[in-house]
Amino acid sequence: MKQGQTGMTLDVAGYETVMEGEDMRAIVLTLDRGQTVPWHYHSTTADLFVCLKGPMVVETRAPRNTYALNAGERCAVPPMT
Structure with missing residues (x-):
């Protein structure tokens, strides 16, 4: 599980912040078959x-x-x- 910057907990295989700035963020999420990101x-x-x-x-x-x-x-x- 990974706690995102918004406080949402993600049950994903991988979470990597690639780049973050004042007005943007780039992340790579790796999801295994059947994994989802909660509605938001x-x-x-x-x-x-x-x-x-x-x-x-x-x-x-x-x-x-x-x-x-x-x-x-x-x-x-x-x-x-």
Whole structure:
């Protein structure tokens, strides 16, 4: 388990902060098959997901959307989704 900067505990295989600045943070999360990140949202920041080894699925709630990514593909999730 890894305690994220937001206080959310993540049950993931790996968590590495690659870069952090005043207005951004880049992390690499490694998830084993079946692992998930809990539902959450960011009020002012976007998430950019890059699939390094796939497949992986990114889901949003508002609006409801599903992004199915393979290795090398990416998607952006805007704030408040």
